[in-house]
Amino acid sequence: MTKHLIPLLAGSAFVLATPVFGADDDTVERGAYLARAGDCVACHTTEDGKAFAGGLGIESPFGIIYSTNITPDDENGIGDYSEEEFAAALREGERADGANLYPAMPYPSYANLTDDDIHALYVYFMQGVEPVAEKPPQTDLGFPFNQRWGISAWNWLFIDHPTFEPSASNPELTERGRYLVEGLGHCGSCHTPRGFAAQESALDDDGDDYLAGANLGDWWAPSLRGGAGGDGRGIQGWDTQAIVDYLKTGRNAHAVVGGEMTSVVAHSTSHLTDKDLTGIAQYLKSLPANPADEDAPTADARRQAAKETEAHLTAAKNLSDGERLYLDNCAACHLNDGMGAERVFPPLDDNALANADNPTGLIHTILAGAKPPATSTIPAQLPMPGFGWRLSDDEVATLATFVRSAWGNDGDVVDAEQVAEVRDELDDAPLDRAVDPEGELNQTDGED
Known part of the structure; x- marks a missing residue:
C-alpha cells in the first residue's frame, strides 16, 4: 500500500521515559x-x-x-x-x-x-x-x-493472517523468529512484492513471493529468503551469525546497512535480545531461496569475472571511463577486488544494491553518501561521503554502470537522466540526518 513504510528518523531525539502508574x-x-x-x-x-x-x-x-x-x-x-x-x-x-x-x-x-x-x-x-x-x-x-x-x-x-500458532515441525527458537518476522517485525511490508491493488502478494511463508525482494519506493529491499542455492542474491550467502550481526549492529562481513533499513536497525533490531535475533536469523535461513534465472551467471563465472576486474584495475592500463572513476573515487575504501573492509566498507562485488533492477538506491548512495547507525555495540559510524558535489550526472551514470557490471555483478546500464532525477529529489529533500546514539528509546539494553 505504501511507498515508504519506514521513514528514516535518523537523528531524532527520542528519549522515552517509562512511567508506571500502578501497572505490573x-x-x-x-x-x-x-x-x-x-x-x-x-x-x-x-x-x-x-x-x-x-x-x-x-x-x-x-x-x-x-x-x-x-x-x-x-x-x-x-x-x-x-x-x-x-x-x-x-x-x-x-x-x-x-x-x-x-x-x-x-x-x-x-x-x-x-x-x-x-x-x-x-x-x-x-x-x-x-x-x-x-x-x-x-x-x-x-x-x-x-x-x-x-x-x-x-x-x-x-487479509487472511490468523493468530500465530507455533509449528511442531520447527525448532522452538526458529518459530519464535517466524512469529517476529511475520508479525511485529512486519518484514514483508518492505521485502515482499505487491500485487495489482498494492497488497502484499504473500503474508507468510505459504507463498513463494514472501520476502522475495521488492521495490520500496526508489530503493530495492532485497530478498530475505536465506536458503542455499537459488540465485545467490540477497542474504543467501550469509550464515546465521552474519544475519544476527547485521540486525544488531547494521554491519557484517557482507554488507553495511543503508537507506530506510538504517532506522530499523537504530530504533528496533539493535535493541532485541541476541536470542530473538538468532531466532529471526534461523527462520530466514529456513526459507527456500529465490530460483535463479535461466541466464544468470554461475558462481564460477562470477568468480572468474571478479578476478579479471581486479587484475585490470590493478594493472591500471587502458582503463575505461568507469574504471578510472572507480579508482579515483572508490577504490581507496572498496579496493580493487570490490570487497571493501569487513564491517566498515561494504563489498561491491555481489552487492544487492548494485545488482538491483532499479539502480536508484545505488545512484542515491553515490550522490549523497551513507551513514550507518551508531548502536551500543558499534557506536562508530564511519560515514561514506557523497560525491554529488564533484561528479556530473554523466560521470555518476558511468561510475554506477561500471559498479553494476564489474566483478560478478550483472546490473543494467545507468543513464544520466536517471541520475538527474535522483539529484533533483535530493535537492528537494532535507539534508541526511545522522543516527544520534543519544536519541534512543531508553527502554531495553538488547542484551540476553
Whole structure:
C-alpha cells in the first residue's frame, strides 16, 4: 500500500521515559520491548516531535497518510481505547469509532499477534507512555481513496493472517523468529512484492513471493529468503551469525546497512535480545531461496569475472571511463577486488544494491553518501561521503554502470537522466540526518 513504510528518523531525539502508574513492572517492560520489535516509533513520531504523538507524513501511491497519536491522551490519542478496541486496531485495522485505518498501518502483519502480546502492548501504551495532547494533521486523500469504507473490501480480499500458532515441525527458537518476522517485525511490508491493488502478494511463508525482494519506493529491499542455492542474491550467502550481526549492529562481513533499513536497525533490531535475533536469523535461513534465472551467471563465472576486474584495475592500463572513476573515487575504501573492509566498507562485488533492477538506491548512495547507525555495540559510524558535489550526472551514470557490471555483478546500464532525477529529489529533500546514539528509546539494553 505504501511507498515508504519506514521513514528514516535518523537523528531524532527520542528519549522515552517509562512511567508506571500502578501497572505490573514486568508487563510494562515486556510491552516496551514488543513496541521496539514492532518499531512503532518509526511511523508515529515526527523528527522533532514527542514519542508516539503521530503526525508523520507517510508517502503512498495515493497521497500522504499522516500517522495517528498513539499516546494515552484521551482526546487526541488512544487513551479511551479498551483493550478489545486496541486489539482490533492492531489486528484488523479498525479504529475505536469503527472506521478503517489505512494499510500504511501494518495490521495485515500484526494480525498474527498473540493475546498475551496484545495485552502487554496495551498495558505499555496505556501506562508506560506519556500522554501527549497534540492532534496530528488529518489524512486527506483524493477520491476514491478518501472513502475508508472501501478498505473493508480490500481487507476481505487480501487479509487472511490468523493468530500465530507455533509449528511442531520447527525448532522452538526458529518459530519464535517466524512469529517476529511475520508479525511485529512486519518484514514483508518492505521485502515482499505487491500485487495489482498494492497488497502484499504473500503474508507468510505459504507463498513463494514472501520476502522475495521488492521495490520500496526508489530503493530495492532485497530478498530475505536465506536458503542455499537459488540465485545467490540477497542474504543467501550469509550464515546465521552474519544475519544476527547485521540486525544488531547494521554491519557484517557482507554488507553495511543503508537507506530506510538504517532506522530499523537504530530504533528496533539493535535493541532485541541476541536470542530473538538468532531466532529471526534461523527462520530466514529456513526459507527456500529465490530460483535463479535461466541466464544468470554461475558462481564460477562470477568468480572468474571478479578476478579479471581486479587484475585490470590493478594493472591500471587502458582503463575505461568507469574504471578510472572507480579508482579515483572508490577504490581507496572498496579496493580493487570490490570487497571493501569487513564491517566498515561494504563489498561491491555481489552487492544487492548494485545488482538491483532499479539502480536508484545505488545512484542515491553515490550522490549523497551513507551513514550507518551508531548502536551500543558499534557506536562508530564511519560515514561514506557523497560525491554529488564533484561528479556530473554523466560521470555518476558511468561510475554506477561500471559498479553494476564489474566483478560478478550483472546490473543494467545507468543513464544520466536517471541520475538527474535522483539529484533533483535530493535537492528537494532535507539534508541526511545522522543516527544520534543519544536519541534512543531508553527502554531495553538488547542484551540476553
